Amino acid sequence: MQNTTLRHAARVDAGLVSIVGAAALGLTLVFFAGFANVTHDVAHDSRHAIAFPCH
Numbered sequence: 001m002q003n004t005t006l007r008h009a010a011r012v013d014a015g016l017v018s019i020v021g022a023a024a025l026g027l028t029l030v031f032f033a034g035f036a037n038v039t040h041d042v043a044h045d046s047r048h049a050i051a052f053p054c055h
């Protein structure tokens, strides 16, 4: 009886870990996408600041 309960708990934990892991991965991708966008904007502004031809 206890063994079954433990195994069930382990399965719930594994499910929770994969959900949290997927959420963390998604947030990380969104974060890096936003960060890359900010980095691009800064680099773009810097190019104009030093009159570097960019477009």
Ligand SMILES: [Zn+2]
Binding pocket: 044, 047, 048, 054, 055
């Ligand atoms: Zn530009």
